[in-house]
Amino acid sequence: MSRLITPRLTAFHGMIRRSGYRGKLRGSALACHLISTRRQSPLCTRSSGNDRLQSNLRLVVASALLFWACMPTSARSAAEPERIQGQITTPSGFSWKYAYDIRLTEKRVVISVAINPVPAGVSKVELDRVVPIWKVGIERYWSRRYQLVPTAETRLPIEVEANFRAPVYHHDVIVRPGKGHSDELNWHLQNSPELAAHEFGHMLGLFDEYEGGAQDPVQPVLDKTSIMTRSPTGGATQPRHYRRILGWFEEKAGLSEVKIEPMKPE
Numbered sequence: 001m002s003r004l005i006t007p008r009l010t011a012f013h014g015m016i017r018r019s020g021y022r023g024k025l026r027g028s029a030l031a032c033h034l035i036s037t038r039r040q041s042p043l044c045t046r047s048s049g050n051d052r053l054q055s056n057l058r059l060v061v062a063s064a065l066l067f068w069a070c071m072p073t074s075a076r077s078a079a080e081p082e083r084i085q086g087q088i089t090t091p092s093g094f095s096w097k098y099a100y101d102i103r104l105t106e107k108r109v110v111i112s113v114a115i116n117p118v119p120a121g122v123s124k125v126e127l128d129r130v131v132p133i134w135k136v137g138i139e140r141y142w143s144r145r146y147q148l149v150p151t152a153e154t155r156l157p158i159e160v161e162a163n164f165r166a167p168v169y170h171h172d173v174i175v176r177p178g179k180g181h182s183d184e185l186n187w188h189l190q191n192s193p194e195l196a197a198h199e200f201g202h203m204l205g206l207f208d209e210y211e212g213g214a215q216d217p218v219q220p221v222l223d224k225t226s227i228m229t230r231s232p233t234g235g236a237t238q239p240r241h242y243r244r245i246l247g248w249f250e251e252k253a254g255l256s257e258v259k260i261e262p263m264k265p266e
């Protein structure tokens, strides 16, 4: 086993053990279950030191070997960021691109969006002043508001990062002076953090939730308490806004019916 693989394997193994995925995953689920049972067997604690050592050694080797068989291929690669992107076009004539990176770590799901602010008649000083305000606002609305609950004992917070400095960007946003009509890729210097958080929702692939906006043509939502409403000040993110992320996680983990629940304010 290479040095590179071992830490990742250990981390993933820990994740699987703590979350209780093991018995539910495809592949050698039965063998995994046996390892799990053996670990907790009271017989192990009554055996002699030597027996115990050999037994533990066998378990470590066996569990390492079986680890990859227990993981769906898709979940093995989930620690690496995966780029999700696409285009949404509605019959009412709206069209926009969504794009973000998503990765699963041992303790959380991380969504990362790299936004390139392109000044148009705006000085660097002005841009440098407003970008941190937007970043804080976006992350305040989107990050650690909800968590995935794959098993009764496991909570995976959904963390969201808005990165305005990155080697590669998902979105170029034109920033103009003053106020004015804004959309996903056209912002103004006086846009509030809430409006930035609203446009960020479109970058994640979300529809508007107000009459006359870019509504979901199949299941339109009208919700004045949502960050996706027309005047989002005071609005909030809702569990439905993380549905695509939930689906990604279920596919990677080989699970279904994973719950999503609000996080307590920190």
Ligand SMILES: [Zn+2]
Binding pocket: 198, 199, 202, 207, 208, 213, 214
């Ligand atoms: Zn909108």
